[in-house]
Amino acid sequence: MGKNANEQRFSNRTLCALSSLMFHWDIISWKSVEEKVKKLQMRIAKAVKERRYGKVNALQWIVTHSWYGRLLAVKRVTSNKGKRTAGVDGIRWKSSKSKMQAAKMLTRKSYAPLPLRRIYIPKSNGSRRALGIPTMYDRAMQALYALALQPVAETTADPNSYGFRIGRSCADAIGQCFTALSRKHSSRWVIEGDIKGCFDAISHQWMLQNIPLDKKILKAWLKAGYMENGVYFSTIAGTPQGGIISPLLANMVLDGLEKRCTEVFGENPNCVARRKAKVHVIRYADDFIITGNSKELLENKIMPVIKSFLKERGLSLSEEKTKITNVDSGFDFLSQHIRKFKDKLIIKPSKKAIKSVVNKTGEIIKAHRGKNAYELIERLNPVIRGWSNYHRHIFAHKTFSSVDTCIFHNIRKWARRSHNNKTLRWIREKYYTNHLGWNWWFHGSRKDSKGKKETLYLVRMAQIKTFNHPKIRGEANPFDPKYKIYFEERKMRNKTAGLTKQLD
Numbered sequence: 001m002g003k004n005a006n007e008q009r010f011s012n013r014t015l016c017a018l019s020s021l022m023f024h025w026d027i028i029s030w031k032s033v034e035e036k037v038k039k040l041q042m043r044i045a046k047a048v049k050e051r052r053y054g055k056v057n058a059l060q061w062i063v064t065h066s067w068y069g070r071l072l073a074v075k076r077v078t079s080n081k082g083k084r085t086a087g088v089d090g091i092r093w094k095s096s097k098s099k100m101q102a103a104k105m106l107t108r109k110s111y112a113p114l115p116l117r118r119i120y121i122p123k124s125n126g127s128r129r130a131l132g133i134p135t136m137y138d139r140a141m142q143a144l145y146a147l148a149l150q151p152v153a154e155t156t157a158d159p160n161s162y163g164f165r166i167g168r169s170c171a172d173a174i175g176q177c178f179t180a181l182s183r184k185h186s187s188r189w190v191i192e193g194d195i196k197g198c199f200d201a202i203s204h205q206w207m208l209q210n211i212p213l214d215k216k217i218l219k220a221w222l223k224a225g226y227m228e229n230g231v232y233f234s235t236i237a238g239t240p241q242g243g244i245i246s247p248l249l250a251n252m253v254l255d256g257l258e259k260r261c262t263e264v265f266g267e268n269p270n271c272v273a274r275r276k277a278k279v280h281v282i283r284y285a286d287d288f289i290i291t292g293n294s295k296e297l298l299e300n301k302i303m304p305v306i307k308s309f310l311k312e313r314g315l316s317l318s319e320e321k322t323k324i325t326n327v328d329s330g331f332d333f334l335s336q337h338i339r340k341f342k343d344k345l346i347i348k349p350s351k352k353a354i355k356s357v358v359n360k361t362g363e364i365i366k367a368h369r370g371k372n373a374y375e376l377i378e379r380l381n382p383v384i385r386g387w388s389n390y391h392r393h394i395f396a397h398k399t400f401s402s403v404d405t406c407i408f409h410n411i412r413k414w415a416r417r418s419h420n421n422k423t424l425r426w427i428r429e430k431y432y433t434n435h436l437g438w439n440w441w442f443h444g445s446r447k448d449s450k451g452k453k454e455t456l457y458l459v460r461m462a463q464i465k466t467f468n469h470p471k472i473r474g475e476a477n478p479f480d481p482k483y484k485i486y487f488e489e490r491k492m493r494n495k496t497a498g499l500t501k502q503l504d
Contacts, residue, residue, distance in 0.1 A: 025096035028071065036068040037147060038479075044151040045479035056212065060148035064214070070106045073144035074099050077136060077244065087135030088117045088227050106140055108217065113138045116226040116240055118233075124356065130200075132226050132240030142221065142245040149213050151479045153248055158258040159474030163285030164247035166478045167487055170334045171393050173284045174347060175471030177338055180280040180291050181327055182345040187278035187291040191298050192331055194321035195310065198286035199246065200238040202253050203314030207239070211252055221245070237314060250286065253313050257281060260309050261290060264301055282333075289333055298324050336394060347394040354399060357387045358406045365410045369417060373431055373444025374456050376414070380407075381459045388461040393469035400461035411442055411458075436463065 040063050047055040063069045077083065078093050086092050093099050116132030123129050134142065154166065162173040180186060204222045208215055221243070225234045239246045258281035265274040278293040279302065290306070292298040310316055325331045330339030335353040339346055360383060368376040384407070388400060415427045428440070435441035435457055442458040472490065476483050 025100045030072075030075065033068045033071050033075075037063065037066070037072050040066070040069075041147065041151040042479045042481060044148065045155045045477060048152050048155040049480075053212070056152065060152075060213075063148040064108065064144055067103075069144055069147050070103045070140075072147065073106065073140045074103045076143045077139040082133075082139070085133055086117075087133050087138065088114055089135050089137075091136055093136050102137065102140060105137070106144055108214070111141065111217065111220065113141070113220050113224045115224055115232055116242065118226045118228040119242075124352070129241065131242035133242050134224075134240075134244075138221075138224075139244055141217070142243055145213060145217060146245045146248055149211075149245070149248060149252075152212050153252050153255075154477050154479055156255060157251065158255050158281065158283065160258055160281055161251065161255060161283045162472075163283070163287075164251055167476070167490060168472055170284060170390070171469040172472045173282055173334060174336055174338075174394065175469055176280070176282045176474075177289070177333065178345060178347060179471065180278075180282065181338065181340065184343045187280070187293045188327050188340070189292050189295050189298055190325050190327060190331060191290040191292070191302065191306075192321070192323050192325055192333070193288040193290065193306065194318040195286045196316050196318040197238075198315060199241045199250060201315055202238050202250065204237055206313050207249060207253065211249060247285065253315075254283065254286065257283065257288070257306070257309055261302055261305055264305055284334055287334065289331075295324055295326075335390070349391045349394070349396055349399045353387075353391070354403065357383070357403060361407050362410050365407075365414050369414065372446065373442070374446040374454070375444075376411075377442070377444050377456045377458050381456075384459045384461060385464075388459075388464040392464055392466045394466070396466055397462075400464065404461050407458075408440070408442075438463075 040059060044056055044059045044063070047053075047059060074093070078099055084092065093102050114135050114137075116134055119131050119133060120128040121131060150166070157165065160173075160176050162168040162170070162176075181190075204219075207222065208219060211218060222239065223235060225232055226240070227233075239249045261281050262269070262274065262279055265271065265277050265279070268274070276293065277297060278291060279297075280291045282289050282291075290298065290302055292302060307317060327338070327340040327345075330337055332338075332350045332352065335350050336347050337350040361380060364379050364383065365376065368379065387403075388396075391399070415431055416424075419427055419430075431442055431444070432440045433443055435443070438460070441460070443455055445453055445455045448454050470490075470493070473486070476486060478487055
C-alpha cells in the first residue's frame with residue numbers, strides 16, 4: 001500500500017512538473033504545438049470536403065478554444081514584422097511572461113475589440129493607402145480565428161487564386177499566365193481587372209451571411225471602427241488592411257469568380273463551347289486577369305458576369321483601370337510585362353518595376369554619402385537580392401545586367417564624391433577588386449568587435465541564376481493528407497533555390 005502511495009505521489013509530482021513546463025514560453029516545443037493544430041485543421045478540411053458543416057463548426061470551436069491554438073496565435077503576432085507596432089492602447093508583448101499571459105487571456109467571453117489605429121503609407125502613384133492597426137490582443141484573436149478559417153478557405157478556394165495562400169506566390173500566378181497564353185493557339189485577349197477600393201468596400205452583410213466564422217466575433221471586428229487624430233470613426237463596409245485576418249476574408253469574398261466565369265459556357269469542363277472560349281481566370285488577391293478568344297466574348301459575356309459577381313459583394317470594377325488588351329500589345333501584371341511576339345510569349349520585368357528598383361537603390365546610395373562602403377553594401381544587398389529573386393523565374397538576364405550597370409554608375413559617383421581629391425586609380429584600388437571571375441566588383445570592409453577584418457561584397461544581379469518556376473497544382477490543398485509529400489518536396493526545392501521566405 002505504501003509503495004502504491006509513493007508511486008502516486010511521484011506520478012503527481014511528474015505531472016505537475018510537466019504542466020509547469022507548458023507555462024514557460026521559451027521552452028515550448030513549437031513543432032509539437034503546430035502538429036496538434038495542423039491535425040485539427042486537416043479534420044476541418046476533410047469535413048468541408050464531405051459537406052459536414054455541423055462538424056466544421058464543432059471543430060472550429062475546438063481550435064479557437066484550444067491551448068495550442070492560443071499559443072500559436074500569440075506566437076504569430078509576436079514574431080511577424082508588425083510586432084513592434086502597437087494599436088490604440090500602446091501595448092506590445094515583448095517579454096516571455098507577457099506572451100504567456102496573453103495566451104491565457106485569449107477568450108471569446110465578453111470579447112470587444114478596440115478601434116483600429118489609422119495610419120497611411122505612400123503608394124507608387126503618389127497617393128496614400130490607409131491601414132488599420134489593431135491592438136496586439138485583437139491581432140492575436142484574429143490569428144486564432146484565422147487558424148480555424150484557413151482550412152475552409154483553402155478547401156473552397158479557386159484553383160487559380162494565388163495571393164495570401166499557403167505555399168503559393170506571384171511566381172505561380174505568372175506561371176499560370178504562361179500556361180494560358182504561351183501556346184500558338186492560346187487566347188489573344190485579356191481583361192486586366194481592377195477592383196475599386198476592394199478592402200474598403202466589401203459588404204459587411206455579405207460577409208456575415210457567407211463567411212463560415214463565429215458571427216459575433218466577425219461582426220465585432222467589422223464594426224470596430226478606427227481612431228484618427230484622436231477622433232473615432234465608425235465602419236459601415238470593408239475589412240481593414242492591416243488586420244491579420246483581412247487578406248483571408250478578402251480572398252473568400254472573391255472566391256467563386258473563376259467558377260462563375262467559366263460556367264457561362266456550361267457546367268461540363270470538357271464541352272466544346274467552353275474549350276473554344278479559352279477563358280482562364282488568374283487572380284492574386286484583388287488583382288486578376290481573364291483570358292478569352294475574342295474581344296467581343298470578353299466584352300459581352302464575361303464582363304457582365306464579373307460586374308454581377310462583384311455587385312453581390314458590394315464591389316465594383318474601376319472603369320479607368322479595367323481594360324481589354326491584346327496580348328500582342330502587351331500588359332503588366334504583378335510587376336511583370338507579358339507580351340506575345342508573333343507566337344512566342346515573353347515575360348520580363350515591367351518598366352515600372354525597373355524604374356522603382358533603380359530609384360530605390362539610387363536613394364540609398366545618395367543617403368549614404370559620407371558613410372563607409374560596408375554600411376552602404378549592407379543596406380543595398382537585401383534590396384538587390386530581394387528584387388532579383390522575385391524576377392528570377394522569368395526572362396530577366398538583360399534586365400539584371402542593365403540594372404547592375406545603373407547601380408555601378410551611381411556607386412562610382414558616390415565614391416568620387418566621397419573622395420573628390422583622389423584619383424580614379426586610388427578609388428579602384430580601395431573599393432574594387434576581382435571577385436568570382438568579375439572585374440570591378442565593389443566591396444567594403446570593417447573590423448568586428450574582436451578586431452578582425454570583415455569584407456562584404458555587393459550583390460550583382462547578373463550572378464543570380466534564373467530558372468523556370470514549377471507552378472503549383474491548382475487543386476493542391478495543404479490541409480489534405482494526400483498532398484503532404486507534394487508540399488514537403490516543393491518546400492525543400494524552394495529552400496534549395498533560396499525562395500523559402502517568399503513562398504512560405
